[in-house]
Amino acid sequence: MIEKYDHLIEQSDLISRDLSWLSFNYRVLDQSMKTGRSLFDRLKFVAITASNADEFFMIRVGSLYNYLDYGKDRIDNSGLRAVPFKRKLLNDYKAFTSTQHDIFINSLKPEFSENNFEIATYDKLQKREKERVSNYFEKIVFPMLTPMVYDSYHTFPVLMNNILVFGVVTKTQDKKEKKKMSFIQIPQNLPRFYEMERKEKVIFVPIEEVVRQHINEVFKNVEIVSKTLFRVTRNGDFTLEESEDMEANFIEEMKKKLKTRKTGRVVRLEVEATYDKWLLRQLKNRYEIDDDNIIQVPEGGLMDYTGLWSIVKHDEFKDKTVETPKPVPPISMSEYEDQNMFKILKDRDILLHHPYNSIDPLLDLLDQAAEDPNVLSIKLTIYRLAKNSRVVSALLNAAENGKHVSVLFEVKARFDEENNMKEAQRLQRAGCFVIYGVGMLKTHTKLLLIVRREGEKVRRFVHMSSGNYNEDTARLYTDIGLMSSNEAYANDVQEFFNVITGHSVPDQYENLITAPREMRNKLIELIRKEEENAKNGLESGIVIKLNSLQDTDTIMALYAASRAGVKIKLIVRGICCIRPGREGLSENITVRSIVGDYLEHSRIYYFHNNGNPLVYSGSADMMVRSFDSRLESLFLINDVLLKQQAINILCFNLKDNVNAYEMNEDGSFTMVNAGEEKPFNIHKEFYRVKREGVLAAKIV
Structure with missing residues (x-):
């Protein structure tokens, strides 16, 4: 019966979301077999696979049973209906646990004694x-x-x-x-x-x-x-x-x-x-x-x-355990040490690439805003917080100092709900204006707006990010965040806050793409522009780095662009429902996944645009939930140096031959082998990035 299911799965043009997740957890488990790691790092990855599986069963298998228990049916991307798909998924998961136990018992336990424990x-x-x-x-x-x-x-x-x-x-x-x-x-x-x-x-x-x-x-x-x-x-x-x-x-x-x-x-x-x-x-x-x-x-x-x-x-x-290297200064910022962030941001934009760059410049900006008598208001969105959060401390301090503080607090952030409710109520008691989400939409966007009086005018400072306002995860997750006092960015961010905290209907944003209003359509429009350029003999290309790719409409647009000759390079950490390298469908699409020391969490969207690249980053993956059920934003990177920095990040991801896996047409992944090439490990190389290299970076 399972063989029959496998035949149906192979015929589908889409990869099953849940089977793709299982493939991702295998890649995480694979890290525990890398003998170059310490035993404790290898045990860490086994623990991560277990935590991943707990959440997967609670949410994804739980969601499947919401259909099964009420006699409803659904058809998975694999083409299987609910009952046979449940059987396929759970049997495949059993094979995964068998591998997990085998690694623990036969590969890791024998090393306990020489590491001084049992x-x-x-x-x-x-x-x-x-x-x-x-x-x-x-x-x-x-x-x-x-x-x-x-x-x-x-x-x-x-x-x-x-x-x-x-x-x-x-x-x-x-x-x-x-x-x-x-x-x-x-x-x-x-x-x-x-x-x-x-x-x-x-x-x-x-x-x-x-x-x-x-x-x-x-x-x-x-x-x-x-x-x-x-x-x-x-x-x-x-x-x-x-x-x-x-x-x-x-x-x-x-x-x-x-x-x-x-x-x-x-x-x-x-x-x-x-x-x-x-x-x-x-x-x-x-x-x-x-x-x-x-x-x-x-x-x-x-x-x-x-x-x-x-x-x-x-x-x-x-x-x-392996000691994490000391963060290096951002490309557009000299050695960072308690500098006046308002002064720096009036001079230039800064792109922070975590964990290679510290989150301290952002936290210091918040601390300085809380104390600065010229700061009038602070607005930001919160999805997940660190324990003993400096972000919350700064906001409480700002409120005590009489500043207007508005916080859109997402208390529906999965498995952080209770902590978020507690922190939100704490801010509310301190006098902050707290909004508990917007209707049934989950607020996943990461935005900060600070309004500061300068003489008879005001200047606004913004931060837009792919990652949470969380100093703990900023040491473990790769994310990028843009800090700026650019008026065009400030206008867009203020407009978006007016939309999500009030009843404003936005005009066209200059630098933001937002969901649920327009993101899917706008991304498809950008993909189709590359398709059109290819058909007209112009240069084209798409490189996208994200956590998950599941939305069928955008996948179909990528297939159409591939058939038109657009070279499409996807870097997808986890779930990936697109099927690369299929004849007549996706010959021009490649997919790779980076799994290593850090959790790859940044999202970057690159469109060649006939030699004038458009590069976006932000909070959104190409998921149905991102486009339809969440407040999300992607921001356009305009500064030439910072755009090159984002392009360089993509180049490094495409060059990695230590942490990378290439996706096959059947949805399986093959580890990239450096062979005779020099090992290139992005989780080390990003600590060595130089300005000259960034300026020379080019998508090939």
């Missing part, structure tokens, strides 16, 4: 270590455990999302009763591992091994038939229903919806390979799932690899 089961501990574990259980763990029985007198307990749980099958000692099921959830606020030192080694005992060994103390005077560790993942995909009083009750409605994420229908059940068959049958019946949803964890594997973060970030191993 993950130990109870039976591998020494006598005194067992005594310490027992003491830890009795003093700390035991008082926190709550056994929950399910029988004719007790309802089935709500087992929380993505929590380790023991399913315990018992009989009473007189054996008159039939089997009973009980459950013990391992509290989230317990450390993932109990730690001990053995000579120069750190011994990590998984918390489930601590509980497993002492579970008899929880179930006294009953016969324990079996104890099975498992973990359920629930549907976390929800939407808010728009209503007349939605604005007044938005926060309360959001809180209610977030609670459903903790108790939604089960879409995945991870269970250790030595599971109790009777228990598993009860769980499958209870959760209305079948064998497709059951993911077995083999002996020697670890349930929930996100727990590896506690080892990766352990203080004992700080010297064994």
Whole structure:
């Protein structure tokens, strides 16, 4: 049956979004096999794949079950309907987990000892270590455990999302009763591992091994038939229903919806390979799932690899992880050190390329704006924040200093909803004007506007970015942001703020392309212009770097441009639904993916325009959600030097032969091999960029 599905998938001109995601997670997992990395970096990538999978099941598989559970059907890009597609997707995911466990057990675990640590089961501990574990259980763990029985007198307990749980099958000692099921959830606020030192080694005992060994103390005077560790993942995909009083009750409605994420229908059940068959049958019946949803964890594997973060970030191993290089100054800015940002931006625009350039110039601009008595107002959009955010601190300071502060706070940012609600309410209490999104649209655009009095006039300073106002991710994600006092940019950004905070209908923007109003049509127009140039014998070309490419209309426009002879080079980190290199359809389209030390998050759109390139950047991918369900913006880079800087970023991405993968027609990816060429690793080369090289950069 699967072979039949594969034949249908190969016939489609589009790649399945969800199967493409799985291919991306394979590329992330592939980083854990690169022996040039430290063991701790390799463990980090295993943890990332696990976190990716948790979110994927909660949102994408959850969304699929929103169709299946209500008897609705859908046709995937692969051509498969909902039921066969579910079967295909979950079976392919099982193959992925098999590879994941194999890498952990056979490639990574053998290196633990030489790196001075072990993950130990109870039976591998020494006598005194067992005594310490027992003491830890009795003093700390035991008082926190709550056994929950399910029988004719007790309802089935709500087992929380993505929590380790023991399913315990018992009989009473007189054996008159039939089997009973009980459950013990391992509290989230317990450390993932109990730690001990053995000579120069750190011994990590998984918390489930601590509980497993002492579970008899929880179930006294009953016969324990079996104890099975498992973990359920629930549907976390929800939407808010728009209503007349939605604005007044938005926060309360959001809180209610977030609670459903903790108790939604089960879409995945991870269970250790030595599971109790009777228990598993009860769980499958209870959760209305079948064998497709059951993911077995083999002996020697670890349930929930996100727990590896506690080892990766352990203080004992700080010297064994690769130190991040010191950021370098932006191309258009001299060595940065507490300079007056208003003075600099009146002189020239600055393009920040994170993490190679520090986010400090932007944060200092906000700090200086908060303190400057001539600054009248600050407006910005917030999607995801850092912990102990300097951005929030600057805004609170600005409000205290009497400045008008407007914040469009996206509290629907997935998995950051609760933190965003808390921070938004904190700003509101300080006197900031806070807007909780615009209707059902998700505010994903990244814009900042500062208005400053200068004599009898005002000057406006803007920042437009592909990344969040988040100093933590600015050290880990590649993003670009443009800082400017250019009046044309300021007019566009102010107009956009008027639109999203009020009821203004915008005129044509000079330098912005915005969604949901015009972005899809404008990008298709730019693609068609390249197609027209190619047909007329003029120079043409398209290079686009983004996170995800899924929108069918823009894909079809790219196919048409390819057939006209336009060379199209796509750099897509994750989901990519376009099919490159197909005869008669996309011979002129190539796709590559960069996966390495940093998360590639910047978006850059390059159109050759017969030798006068148009280069845009901003917050938007080519996704249906970006064009139809989000407030997004792309900004045109006008400054000659900064445009060349963006072009150079694309050139480097196309040149990388260390972190790059090339996409094949069937949707699979092949790692780029440097061969006899000199290795070119963009995650190192961007720290060495020189002005002369930037000015000479050219798309070939």
